[in-house]
Amino acid sequence: MAKTGVTAPLGFRASGVACGIKKNGERDLALVVSDIPATCAGIFTKNVVKGHSLKWTMKAVSRGTARAVAINSGCANACVGEDGDRDAYEMARMVSRLVGCEAEDVLLGSTGVIGYRLDLEKIKNGLQEAFRLLSGDGGNDAARAVMTTDTFPKESSRAYEYGGHTITIGGMAKGSGMIHPDMATMISVITTDANISREMLDRALRDTAEVSYNRISVDGDTSVCDKVLVLANGLAGNPVIESDGPAYDAFLGALKEVAVELAKMLARDGEGATKLIEINVKNAPDKEMAHLVLNAIAKSPLVKTAIHGCDANWGRIITAAGYSGAGFDPEKVDISLGDVLVCKSGMAVPFDEAAALEVLRAPEVVITLDMNQGAVSDRIWTCDLTCDYIRINGSYRT
């Protein structure tokens, strides 16, 4: 085992165990612990329905420091009323007793089916085992334990030198349906040994989410448990980053690299997906319009099935842009699939079908819509829509 993902930075240990919530006996409980209290920040779902573990964590994060993150998969701990709030508190208390901290120092995540209570007996036994197995090599185990319908664990890390100090950032994430900008059925935990103030950590996380977690879409659904958490324990020993400047920029750059890599993994591993699709909007009049157009294309089942079928049906792309709500001039729009221009000034242009087919057959497909009516660019990642998506989601609960 190697020091990957959340255990890449100094002073973080993790583990992932099977406590019996998942019927198939797979890992379903992850624990991440910082050796010392870490500065923390979080971003949470905008869904008005919020899971009980998520609500606990929103409150706990607002205190600004944390020691541990415990995440179970297989049960969302959502829509079960006050019992769910009590169960979240109990779960945090169990972790706090093991780790030796306050319950409020424990951040939680629960992902899975809605409407069922957590089995606290299983959680308790699982947490004891997870605590015993905590290790500086445990990042991969933790990443596996948070998976639901994910087909592979998602980890990323970066180390960089700044002012004589080596700063490391690591992260893990789980998808893989209910993915759409402004969080998704997505949980991501990022750890770092950087010494950074609460305020700047929070800002870095928000700036980062804008180009990573908030730029992926699998199916347009967003869940009630989505969150991304970041813990910074300062063990790298760098002078505290507490304002703008090159030290912050270096940190932000590395954080974005980790988050973008995780986000692209989430899109690539969208339920049933066979391809990663990157959609670029160029020269839009404003950010809002770029956002509307990107979202509409990324959500369109017709675009996603056409890409799956390697059909260069660009009419669906301009159609989706057209109904996005953005009030643009379609007669200025150029569309390319990879390097193949298929639409110029809103009109069909003759193109090499064989070249387009080659673009569409690749595991990564880049679509570019140049609006030619402004200077704003943006991008989003999504995946193709396949029969496996239907198979996976037709019987998720049962």
Next chain:
Amino acid sequence: MAKTGVTAPLGFRASGVACGIKKNGERDLALVVSDIPATCAGIFTKNVVKGHSLKWTMKAVSRGTARAVAINSGCANACVGEDGDRDAYEMARMVSRLVGCEAEDVLLGSTGVIGYRLDLEKIKNGLQEAFRLLSGDGGNDAARAVMTTDTFPKESSRAYEYGGHTITIGGMAKGSGMIHPDMATMISVITTDANISREMLDRALRDTAEVSYNRISVDGDTSVCDKVLVLANGLAGNPVIESDGPAYDAFLGALKEVAVELAKMLARDGEGATKLIEINVKNAPDKEMAHLVLNAIAKSPLVKTAIHGCDANWGRIITAAGYSGAGFDPEKVDISLGDVLVCKSGMAVPFDEAAALEVLRAPEVVITLDMNQGAVSDRIWTCDLTCDYIRINGSYRT
């Protein structure tokens, strides 16, 4: 053959022929002609990208009367520049010469692939044959000729007595992907022998669309060619309906019945669909919130795959409502599948899985979300999401 659909009212003849646009030799050109000039009204896609035949028709409808509607399937006549506008004009001229009217008396529809020009030679030959075959029994042929991926022709008609006159309303429609409120890849033509003013006909159409065409969703995509047209030739001989009152109400009621029947057929025949899903929102605080919640649920691939898999996964329904953008209190919400209550006050309630399975196995599934925080009710029809949707749309163009 019988006087069905658009040929049910007095004074309308129709036909549908194969002119060679569709590669498989199926019918692809429909013609509907009123014996005398008819008052007309129309509703058109809100997509900023608009097909050339659609743009022609928007202008023609604004004149207030029409003699004929010609619709081809297999080619959308969209995104081909000024050539497309000229082709639409030529097509209207061809019809006008056959029928003996102005080009502007001819309404057009083109549905199919975007980015290809109409083959006017084929259209010309097809229109000549279609004109020769015009018949008072031709409604079904016309309904067949407008089909793209539809699996069955969609026709409906109603006759009612008012003040000693029999008034008949008939209609046809085609789907079946790219369906979402505010029109879809949907074309519908309604004919009636009612004598009604332009203003009241227009109002009746708009009121009707609100409870029919604008209340269906297949995949959330809306196309560039969507329209519904209504022609009223007055041959029923009733005193002109030119203001509110019982005569208008009787007409509106019958029109709504025809349109709702067509709209439900469109939803039921959504690409790959095996079930019609009716989603009801009750006791919402306002219309906007009801609309947001209905749309989000109807568009959610996770809800639609769960229903397909007969999985009573109501958590996906409340989740979709939660991310809809409606700012409601989730702790007041009740959810039922058919008559089976599965969620009360935002919380799971024990329910009879066998009874829920029976509800979900039926060809028509009714979902009710009672928000319990207002007095507005609304409903929408959609369908389940299946592998056949993917198969159909993965290779539509090729």
